[in-house]
Amino acid sequence: MIPGGFSAGDEPDGSGKFIASVFRNPKLKELIHKHLYERDGLILGICNGFQALVKLGLLPYGKILEMDENMPTLTYNAIGRHQSMITRTKVVSKLSPWFNKVALGEEFSIPISHGEGRFVCKEEVLKELKENGQIATQYVDYEGNATYDIEHNPNGSICAIEGITSKDGRILGKMGHSERSYTKVIKNIEGNPDQKLFESGVEYFRG
Numbered sequence: 001m002i003p004g005g006f007s008a009g010d011e012p013d014g015s016g017k018f019i020a021s022v023f024r025n026p027k028l029k030e031l032i033h034k035h036l037y038e039r040d041g042l043i044l045g046i047c048n049g050f051q052a053l054v055k056l057g058l059l060p061y062g063k064i065l066e067m068d069e070n071m072p073t074l075t076y077n078a079i080g081r082h083q084s085m086i087t088r089t090k091v092v093s094k095l096s097p098w099f100n101k102v103a104l105g106e107e108f109s110i111p112i113s114h115g116e117g118r119f120v121c122k123e124e125v126l127k128e129l130k131e132n133g134q135i136a137t138q139y140v141d142y143e144g145n146a147t148y149d150i151e152h153n154p155n156g157s158i159c160a161i162e163g164i165t166s167k168d169g170r171i172l173g174k175m176g177h178s179e180r181s182y183t184k185v186i187k188n189i190e191g192n193p194d195q196k197l198f199e200s201g202v203e204y205f206r207g
């Protein structure tokens with residue numbers, strides 16, 4: 001699991017690239033591919049971790065690649081500044097084992113805190129993500145509809161994308177801080193903050 005929370009100082013356009021550069025080390029690259037395809041492992045990246053997975057090519061392609069202009073990226077929020085709030089997100093694909101303990105269509109109240117969380121990609125890539133069920137979670141309004149309204153989609157992500165997976169679902173990246181779900185936190189906010197990601201991950205390996 002690659003965490004967020006201002007990893008490596010969260011320098012503009014820097015943190016995700018810094019993490020990605022570490023993982024491009026040939027020995028680490030080999031170990032990551034073995035973890036995924038020889039040990040049937042899982043990978044989770046949140047916030048800066050999501051940025052790193054995209055910049056590595058692990059998302060959405062499932063392996064470490066050299067970046068080119070046709071690949072998706074996470075860039076500056078459309079509003080041009082950092083956003084910190086609670087968002088409503090919906091699980092729109094159950095492809096990933098990380099979502100084994102929640103229901104398709106279930107909505108959650110998830111904290112976000114980032115300046116570069118806007119997912120962008122070319123139309124043909126978006127079409128492929130949709131067809132493969134790789135769009136895992138979307139920002140939604142109070143009626144459960146995906147939206148570009150900044151009140152609900154704080155960074156302006158295309159297709160209201162909050163999280164995506166690899167084609168086999170075993171790699172998940174998302175901007176929302178699902179790990180910040182404690183019983184004593186955001187008690188005054190409506191909605192369920194617990195996506196049971198880590199419970200699902202543990203169950204995957206026990207199974």
